[in-house]
Amino acid sequence: MNIIQADNLKKSYGPVAAVNDVSLAVREGEIFGFLGPNGAGKTTITRMLTGVIPPDAGTAMVLGHDIRTAAVQAKQGFGVVPESANAYTDLTAWQNLMLMGELYGLARARAARRASELLTTLGLLERKDQKVQAYSKGMKQRLILAMGLLHEPRLLFLDEPTSGLDVQSTQMILAMLRDMNRDGTTIFLTTHNMEEANRLCHRVAIIRSGSLIAVDAPEKLKMAIESVHRIEVSFDREVAGDALAALPGVTGVERIGDKWQLTAEKQDAVIQFLVAFSQQNQAAIVTLNTLAPSLDDAFLRLTQEASP
Amino acid sequence: MNPAGLPEQVRRAWAIAKKDIRLYYAKKSVLIFGVLMPVFLFLAFFTGSRQLPLAFLIPGLVGVTLLFTATALSPAIFSWEGRHGTLERLASCPITIEAIVLGDMIASILFGIGITTITIFIGLALGLSLLHWITMIASILLASCCFSAIGMLLAVPPTNEPSTPMMLSLLIKFPLVFISGVFVPLEQLPSWGLALSACSPLTYFTDLVRYSFTGEHFFPVVVDIAILGVFTLVFTAGTMYLHKRTMPKRI
Ligand SMILES: Nc1ncnc2c1ncn2[C@@H]1O[C@H](COP(=O)(O)OP(=O)(O)OP(=O)(O)O)[C@@H](O)[C@H]1O
Ligand SMILES: [Mg+2]
Numbered sequence: 001m002n003i004i005q006a007d008n009l010k011k012s013y014g015p016v017a018a019v020n021d022v023s024l025a026v027r028e029g030e031i032f033g034f035l036g037p038n039g040a041g042k043t044t045i046t047r048m049l050t051g052v053i054p055p056d057a058g059t060a061m062v063l064g065h066d067i068r069t070a071a072v073q074a075k076q077g078f079g080v081v082p083e084s085a086n087a088y089t090d091l092t093a094w095q096n097l098m099l100m101g102e103l104y105g106l107a108r109a110r111a112a113r114r115a116s117e118l119l120t121t122l123g124l125l126e127r128k129d130q131k132v133q134a135y136s137k138g139m140k141q142r143l144i145l146a147m148g149l150l151h152e153p154r155l156l157f158l159d160e161p162t163s164g165l166d167v168q169s170t171q172m173i174l175a176m177l178r179d180m181n182r183d184g185t186t187i188f189l190t191t192h193n194m195e196e197a198n199r200l201c202h203r204v205a206i207i208r209s210g211s212l213i214a215v216d217a218p219e220k221l222k223m224a225i226e227s228v229h230r231i232e233v234s235f236d237r238e239v240a241g242d243a244l245a246a247l248p249g250v251t252g253v254e255r256i257g258d259k260w261q262l263t264a265e266k267q268d269a270v271i272q273f274l275v276a277f278s279q280q281n282q283a284a285i286v287t288l289n290t291l292a293p294s295l296d297d298a299f300l301r302l303t304q305e306a307s308p
Numbered sequence: 309m310n311p312a313g314l315p316e317q318v319r320r321a322w323a324i325a326k327k328d329i330r331l332y333y334a335k336k337s338v339l340i341f342g343v344l345m346p347v348f349l350f351l352a353f354f355t356g357s358r359q360l361p362l363a364f365l366i367p368g369l370v371g372v373t374l375l376f377t378a379t380a381l382s383p384a385i386f387s388w389e390g391r392h393g394t395l396e397r398l399a400s401c402p403i404t405i406e407a408i409v410l411g412d413m414i415a416s417i418l419f420g421i422g423i424t425t426i427t428i429f430i431g432l433a434l435g436l437s438l439l440h441w442i443t444m445i446a447s448i449l450l451a452s453c454c455f456s457a458i459g460m461l462l463a464v465p466p467t468n469e470p471s472t473p474m475m476l477s478l479l480i481k482f483p484l485v486f487i488s489g490v491f492v493p494l495e496q497l498p499s500w501g502l503a504l505s506a507c508s509p510l511t512y513f514t515d516l517v518r519y520s521f522t523g524e525h526f527f528p529v530v531v532d533i534a535i536l537g538v539f540t541l542v543f544t545a546g547t548m549y550l551h552k553r554t555m556p557k558r559i
Pocket of ligand 1: 013042045
């Protein structure tokens with residue numbers, strides 16, 4: 001049985017169809033990535049799946065409970081890190097966590113033990129009795145994560161948990177998610193960070209303008225666009241972009257910083273031509289890299305292809 | 309444990325109430341809306357109408373105090389939480405909207421009862437005596453539920469601007485004071501005024517308080533209690549129903 005089974009979800013805000021007939025299934029034990037450009041409807045879908053807003057149409061079964069008719073039972077089983085949510089800034093971190101404990105019906109002792117564990121893991125233990133007002137953004141975000149994890153949920157929804165955080169906080173959160181997943185927690189992760197999705201997720205869904213356009217493993221999505229190759233090259237002196245574009249087999253040229261990025265059908269042939277080009281123009285090659293298609297490429301390709 | 313069962317939801321409502329008390333009722337601005345307002349109203353009537361005895365005015369003060377304290381903050385709580393992003397957090401927790409509303413009501417009931425008890429002691433210190441204390445306790449309990457439900461009803465329009473429900477609440481509370489026989493005896497009202505005052509729950513509560521202090525009353529005590537009870541039920545059910553509908557619009 002799928003841990004999340006959503007069918008034909010729809011949601012409109014006035015004339016804007018934020019979510020247009022989306023169906024998706026998340027399997028128990030996986031990290032499911034949810035990608036899409038700004039305004040694609042990711043947050044709206046997450047809110048419908050977590051029972052925060054009702055869908056206009058469609059159904060969602062989460063942990064075997066209908067999110068519309070048995071919302072409390074479903075919510076009891078999952079944790080949420082909402083996109084724009086906050087902790088109570090006039091309460092301390094500890095008070096915030098104890099409030100969560102009570103709202104999830106945890107015994108006081110268990111809540112306290114879990115809170116200590118989480119605050120330790122997330123490096124907030126010394127500041128637990130300080131008001132959240134005084135926290136930095138990264139500290140707040142870590143606290144919000146702890147609030148979603150207090151009741152040891154089997155399923156965790158995260159809506160851009162690492163946006164705007166520094167490398168250290170990001171790594172801390174991602175490492176924690178990976179550990180939890182190893183221990184059996186299913187994770188539904190919305191993100192803009194392709195690298196994050198690529199490294200973390202078993203499967204990703206790509207959404208654009210309220211519709212799902214692809215759901216697959218990151219490697220498979222990349223393979224689907226493998227016909228494109230990219231080569232990055234830089235020379236020790238200025239060369240004309242037009243001359244590079246004129247090389248046989250090159251389909252695109254782009255200047256990126258001090259480098260040129262070429263797209264080509266066959267990378268081997270293009271590399272031969274580049275070496276010849278370097279000799280002819282007496283411009284020595286400084287760097288030469290071939291780039292495998294990234295999830296970025298797959299994402300851009302898929303989200304552009306779907307445009308009308 | 310059945311998380312959706314009534315006992316568990318009531319327990320979680322209590323968690324909401326504790327949070328409200330800690331966060332909102334410990335603030336100084338509450339004093340202005342909840343405590344100073346009734347005192348000013350009382351002083352205005354006390355200095356303006358020398359011919360009315362203290363035994364008449366103190367029950368009026370008790371009535372107004374309970375109305376103002378029980379509705380002091382509840383209209384704005386949802387807007388505050390919507391604005392600060394804590395409402396989405398609550399909405400994703402395993403607690404029903406009814407239980408959230410109940411929790412907010414409990415906090416305002418406790419605050420109302422607390423401050424109102426002080427005014428009753430002031431009355432006693434000024435020489436009044438409590439003739440029917442059971443009636444007093446029962447009517448304060450009932451009326452605080454009723455008024456806190458009114459406070460939550462004022463919170464129904466989904467706005468994230470806390471001053472909107474606060475203004476709305478002042479616009480409703482002041483006229484309520486004037487039509488409810490609080491500082492003007494019901495006997496002196498014209499018939500249309502009496503008809504208006506019959507629509508206000510504050511009328512019945514003040515009547516009950518007056519009875520508890522002095523033994524005098526305008527309506528029969530049973531009628532006062534019954535009507536207050538009906539108001540409470542209707543307002544509570546109404547506010548829970550309406551909040552269930554408007555909650556998603558706040559997020
Ligand atoms: N409360 C709301 N009222 C009106 N329109 C809304 C509301 N919430 C979302 N929308 C609209 O629905 C669409 C989808 O928004 P949503 O927040 O789900 O996008 P998103 O994929 O999460 O974007 P982002 O990456 O920027 O977080 C957008 O066009 C947005 O303007
Ligand atoms: Mg979003």
